[in-house]
Amino acid sequence: MSQTIKTILSVLASAILLSCGSAEQSQVLDPNVTQLDIFHFYSEGVAIQPHLVEQGKRFERENPQYAIKWTWGGSESMQKIRARINAGNPPDAALTADSDLTILARENVILPLDQYLAGKNYEGDAAWRETFWPGVLQNSFVEDGARGAHYYGIPWSSHVSGIYYNKGLFEKNGYQIPATWDELFALCEEIQSGLEIPCFAADNFNAYNARPHFYLITRLLGNDVLYDAAMAREGTAWSGNPGFLQAAGMAQKLFSRYYVPGWEGNQWPVGQIDWANGGAAMIFMPTWLPSELFDAKAEDFVMDIFPVPRIAGASGNAEVAEIKYNGWFIPTQAARAEGAIHFLKFLTSREMQGENVKNGAMPPAVRGVPLPTGVEGIQALLEGKNSMRFAAGLDADAAEWLQKVFFPLNDQLLLNQLTPEQFVARLQEEHDAFYAMRQTQP
């Protein structure tokens, strides 16, 4: 081998060796310190994110045997987590929505957490499991998880959907919180004729805009009717029930008469920012809205929330509300599960959960922490009284059906491109076609 080739090979080998040593590996860690790899679905820059970093530092001070390495996943978090799980390099703990967590449990990529929940909380004054709001914790129980029926998630924030309103505007004009849909429609008439602002703001976000329709179905027909109809592979689940036609008619009336003109052209989050700056009186949203608008609302803007009204004379469930949580899971291949659990206990301690309320208006997952201003009324739901999963649980069990069948047709209904009768007929047709296609697969 000539001298030239030897030299080139040496340079290449050196370059490869140098590139293999990452910056992280070059950091000198105390051999007695265990670095916990924590993945959060927030982006850097979200209002509460710097406070989480501070919480991590405080944990390190209180537990010098651990160091926290945060990864901020952003909006495509699940893809990043999936890639890391497949590569055999999962984080020690990661945060996601409860619907994702259900699917991860079914895929056998996350650990059951019952044994940890049975242990003490961070404060050491109660069983960890007992510290959570029961209505929230129940969503982490996955009946058909690959490792059996267990709790697979640790709730971190609690969310209930309802109708947010501009409290100052309501007080100034003497508007009353509507108890029924008739009252809601009457209030919207009054607001739009008196104040000349739209009653509701919205973004063109199909999952968000299906929420009033889901509520109408539940108020008219009961808790499980929507879920059962969506999961029914055969029969006339949709066209055979006149309640769906009534719900579709009311949903269309709400959007076509009382939503901000042009809502369909709002790409998230411009609609909700518009609302928080006085562009409309109300918005249908879950309780993560205050944290999303933490830095984006007008200075004097005060928001409050009320439950979705009942329907006078309807035989469905008049009170039920959607509830969900964002929570932590431990991947099955996590290298430092015990350490991660200790950190999660810290993050779900009353003090840290209180910090989240103060710094990000984030409704806590644990009891004993004051709820953020404006959402104090959700306590009964957090207790688990008359609550249901978001989208009746369909976002975990029939996400593709929602994306391909319900959401597109619901958008067309809300945009007056379909009459309620056409909507129900098309829903039955598309529903049948969807399941017929699935039957071709083993």
Add this chain to the structure above:
Amino acid sequence: MSSAESTRGGRRRPSGIIWIFLAPAVLFYGVFLLYPTFNAFRISLYRWSGFGFENSTFVGLDNFKEALRDQWVHMAFSNNLIIMIGGGVLLFALALFFAVALSNPRTRGRTFFKTSIFLPHIINPIGVALLWIFILQPRFGMLNIFLRSAGLEELAQVWLGSRGLAMAAIVFMVVWYVIGFYMVLLIAGVEGIPPDLYAAARIDGAGEWQVFWRVTLPLLRDVLVIGMIYWMISALKIFGEVWALTKGQPANSTHTIATYMMQQALPAQSTVFRMGYGTAIAVLLFVVVFCVSLLFFRLSRREAIEY
């Protein structure tokens, strides 16, 4: 003759050192392009959530059959065609106009215009789309405010609220975003045409319009073909701009193949985990891009022009 330049049968034989230089590129190409491409073909034959391939089920061509019958795939592909054809006509007409105008030494402020037109292309496509979200917002967006203040209230629209307007907005935004690149490509072509040919045409009595049609355009053919192929491939694969601007909405009507594939395989706003099906859509996209490129190359094949 050195050992590195040994010959066999009168032809130069590559020496071993060439392979050392080629190795990193070949390795990179193999690991990051060839292997994933072949693996995608394999995955498309399975029903797989994307977690642990051992949990997958072989389904043969079922994913492809489903994709070919899926109304949303049809819708997405037609949107790709709208961007490719509608956007292509607008893009090349404008890029050619700017290229010819800004190659003319008599045009004043050429550098300023070239820079201004090219500027959007250096922005990340997601950033561009976010900018346009606020320009196109119906109530307080810049476009509608401008139209209202100019007394053109009736022209103010909900730009992203229907398929027709949203697709028009996507086409316009994408053309605005990429035109600088195609303009520079065509300027290089125009400036490569020998000035003698223009002089000869003018001596023969040709006007500016005739010079353009009879000299500039024919001699730009090779550059135009390359540009068009590149545009067609880009338009078929388009993802970032559409994903950030509309996420396929309203009513799934502005999805392109790539954004629809994303929605199926890589959940972002839903919990649809269909990696096998999404990959089958990706394979179909690959086949379409490959065939279109091949067809266009064949149709445009001709003798090279030498000046």
